[in-house]
Amino acid sequence: MQNLINQEQMRSADVFTIKEQEISSIELMETASAAFVKEFVREITDENTPIAVLCGKGNNGGDGLAIARILNDKGYNLVSVYLIDFSAQETEEYKVNLNRLKDQWFPLTTVKSVADLKNLKSGVIIDAVLGAGLNKKLSGLYLELAQFVNGLNLHVIAVDVPTGFPAEGKLDKDNVYIKAELVICFQRPKINFFFPESAAALNRFIVTPIGLSEEFIERFDSPYKLSDAGDISDLIKPRKPFTHKGTYGHALIVAGQRETMGAAILAARACLYSGAGLTTLSIPESGLTALNATLPEVMYKDRTALSQSGGGFENFSAIAVGPGLGTGAESLDILTSLLKLKLPLIIDADALNLLGEYEELFKQVPEGSVLTPHIKEFDHLFGVHDSWWDRLQTARAQAVQRKCVIVLKNQYTFIIDQYGGVKINPTGNPAMAQGGMGDVLTGIIASLSAQGYPADQAASAACYLHGLSGDKLAVSKIAVTASAVAGYIPEVLKELIK
Numbered sequence: 001m002q003n004l005i006n007q008e009q010m011r012s013a014d015v016f017t018i019k020e021q022e023i024s025s026i027e028l029m030e031t032a033s034a035a036f037v038k039e040f041v042r043e044i045t046d047e048n049t050p051i052a053v054l055c056g057k058g059n060n061g062g063d064g065l066a067i068a069r070i071l072n073d074k075g076y077n078l079v080s081v082y083l084i085d086f087s088a089q090e091t092e093e094y095k096v097n098l099n100r101l102k103d104q105w106f107p108l109t110t111v112k113s114v115a116d117l118k119n120l121k122s123g124v125i126i127d128a129v130l131g132a133g134l135n136k137k138l139s140g141l142y143l144e145l146a147q148f149v150n151g152l153n154l155h156v157i158a159v160d161v162p163t164g165f166p167a168e169g170k171l172d173k174d175n176v177y178i179k180a181e182l183v184i185c186f187q188r189p190k191i192n193f194f195f196p197e198s199a200a201a202l203n204r205f206i207v208t209p210i211g212l213s214e215e216f217i218e219r220f221d222s223p224y225k226l227s228d229a230g231d232i233s234d235l236i237k238p239r240k241p242f243t244h245k246g247t248y249g250h251a252l253i254v255a256g257q258r259e260t261m262g263a264a265i266l267a268a269r270a271c272l273y274s275g276a277g278l279t280t281l282s283i284p285e286s287g288l289t290a291l292n293a294t295l296p297e298v299m300y301k302d303r304t305a306l307s308q309s310g311g312g313f314e315n316f317s318a319i320a321v322g323p324g325l326g327t328g329a330e331s332l333d334i335l336t337s338l339l340k341l342k343l344p345l346i347i348d349a350d351a352l353n354l355l356g357e358y359e360e361l362f363k364q365v366p367e368g369s370v371l372t373p374h375i376k377e378f379d380h381l382f383g384v385h386d387s388w389w390d391r392l393q394t395a396r397a398q399a400v401q402r403k404c405v406i407v408l409k410n411q412y413t414f415i416i417d418q419y420g421g422v423k424i425n426p427t428g429n430p431a432m433a434q435g436g437m438g439d440v441l442t443g444i445i446a447s448l449s450a451q452g453y454p455a456d457q458a459a460s461a462a463c464y465l466h467g468l469s470g471d472k473l474a475v476s477k478i479a480v481t482a483s484a485v486a487g488y489i490p491e492v493l494k495e496l497i498k
């Protein structure tokens with residue numbers, strides 16, 4: 001797990017590292033620039049590629065100057081540097097690196113307006129204009145520059161962060177950035193990289209360490225953490241000798257209606273494949289033949305019994321409700337009855353839509369429940385948001401207020417615990433953008449909950465496993481089905497267990 005820190009904290013990590021390692025800020029810049037180049041040469045292997053380095057006058061520009069020099073030393077012989085001279089201020093580190101460059105022969109162009117970039121027509125652009133020092137959105141000459149560079153449609157690789165892109169905080173829809181194909185970012189990804197709005201500024205990012213003190217960074221009390229395989233390996237317990245199906249819990253999934261029985265079956269399939277000792281599916285009777293034919297291991301429970309004071313529904317180790325349930329009167333009755341059990345629930349899809357419609361019902365959601373909304377369901381529950389930053393802050397406040405876990409689904413899903421802490425899930429890919437994927441995630445959460453994992457752990461492990469299964473399948477496939485993702489979970493689990 002990595003602590004994601006803000007830029008102010010990152011700057012103090014710079015200062016701490018410089019002091020602790022007894023190095024100068026110029027040496028740190030050299031290390032950062034060399035780290036950038038190490039990744040860059042993997043991306044751009046042809047040394048004869050024309051490379052234009054656009055350098056602002058701050059430390060991001062200082063990096064750019066050092067990068068140009070190091071690339072040249074490595075045999076990239078068509079590197080040219082453009083000094084973006086839109087402001088008078090320049091940092092010490094920038095000046096030192098400019099002098100180092102002037103010591104060697106180097107094609108340098110001073111840019112006072114975008115007209116000075118007329119020779120820029122081909123090759124790769126390294127964007128070192130403005131980095132993490134950004135303090136307002138682009139305007140004036142910087143805005144013109146960004147629009148001009150974007151219009152060239154060249155392969156742009158940004159240093160640390162694309163010019164104009166704030167590392168954290170709300171991203172306005174009308175913001176303009178220099179759009180990068182790739183960002184090679186220092187030590188930690190920026191929090192804003194994980195929001196869909198970042199697609200306007202970058203396609204991909206790589207994080208490269210630059211020797212900052214990890215101990216210092218991890219000491220910050222940041223609400224944002226990035227999950228990794230190690231966390232999930234630490235969490236998932238291997239199955240022990242002499243255990244039996246009773247050891248691994250009994251999950252119940254209440255889902256499905258005539259037109260969407262598949263959603264219920266997919267959730268049950270994922271639950272089964274994620275290792276629950278027993279899985280029971282409560283669907284309309286019309287789905288029974290399909291269930292028995294596809295998942296003979298899964299049991300059936302008639303849900304008309306639910307309205308009769310529990311009807312045995314209270315004896316399960318975990319209950320999930322929602323996939324393909326529908327939002328009609330019968331579904332409302334089912335959800336109302338389940339909420340009366342006062343047991344933590346995993347609430348998804350149509351059950352969330354019902355909660356969005358009936359506030360009184362929403363208030364009855366028991367503590368320790370897991371809500372798994374995608375963007376539309378989320379805004380239906382909590383109001384329309386015009387940015388993902390705001391949406392995430394609402395999710396944090398709501399998770400605390402309701403003492404629930406919220407799984408806010410996204411390419412990078414946010415798992416928000418009852419204390420407002422956010423785990424960002426790094427697995428998953430666009431090949432998984434297909435119907436049924438959410439039903440599978442719900443099934444995995446139900447399975448892990450039934451096996452005794454606390455709600456926040458079940459949710460974060462489920463998201464990781466779900467995405468990893470999809471990632472492995474996507475290596476050889478353009479699109480992966482929800483059934484395939486569910487079916488691959490046992491292998492992914494086996495691989496992660498220590």
Ligand SMILES: NC(=O)C1=CN([C@@H]2O[C@H](COP(=O)(O)OP(=O)(O)OC[C@H]3O[C@@H](n4cnc5c(N)ncnc54)[C@H](O)[C@@H]3O)[C@@H](O)[C@H]2O)[C@@H](O)CC1
Binds near residue numbers: 025028135136138
């Ligand atoms: N210790 C260091 O020296 C290190 C610095 N690093 C680099 O330093 C960068 C941060 O450098 P700086 O803090 O100097 O800042 P930048 O180089 O990002 O920005 C330079 C200046 O631009 C001005 N500015 C901000 N937003 C603007 C806007 N919208 N329009 C016009 N001007 C604007 C600011 O006043 C700032 O001083 C990082 O992104 C990274 O590339 C890395 O080398 C890591 C270590």
